[in-house]
Amino acid sequence: MDLDLAGKTALVTASSGGIGLEIARSLAAEGARVTINGRSEAAVGKAIEDVRKTHPAADLVPLVADNGTAEGCAVTIAAIPAADILVNNLGIYEAVGFFDETDEAWQRLFEVNVMSGVRLARHYLKGMIDRGKGRVVFISSESGISPAPEMAHYSATKTIQLGISRSLAELTKGTRVTVNSVLPGPTRTEGVEKFISGVYPGLDFAEAERRFMAENRPSSLIARLIDPKEIGDVVSFVCSERASAINGSNIRAEGGLIRSAF
Known part of the structure; x- marks a missing residue:
């Protein structure tokens, strides 16, 4: 399917690895001009090489x-004054019991997971509305709907993203601009692989993955980790003209983990 993304400009935050890299790869494969973002030249250069291999x-x-900082967002806006597509992918997480989550940890996750998207959307969405077209996508999480007790602060930030996304979508009424959230489930990124291997030391990864899903995410209908490419392709569709009727929505790409018909 041609997603009509040729010639579109896309900014994907935190796209030097993981889900962000696969979102960038998918958008680039559809002909978009994609900004690859990371915190170091080495990471960004490696990601660009990786995409160009395929x-x-x-x-x-x-x-x-x-x-994840106000200063960093200012650098981004100065370098990329306008974009047709903004994917707020940047996010951090940590598994910590609620009683061990410090004020500083809560504030750090809020600053990175929430304020990064707020700052960038405040700039780029305004331009999209002025032009009458554009796409903003927040990469939230199934934890935004089904909070994880071992990540209360992370889950809270992901729920907040859903509210922000819907609020911003209301500002697009009567335009060709859309604002949506995509909610991945457990995804096979380097960080998740490291986390699961730490939970089940000594097991080969395939068995560790099977046990993790069975014991920690038993409601998953696919009963496996999601490939980051699967999320990348969902996001590209949401960013495309083919998804022009989808606005203010939460698109669940979590493998059926959330037990809800709504």
């Missing part, structure tokens, strides 16, 4: 900026 003609723009 898509040699990809139109990629490097951007070194820490969008």
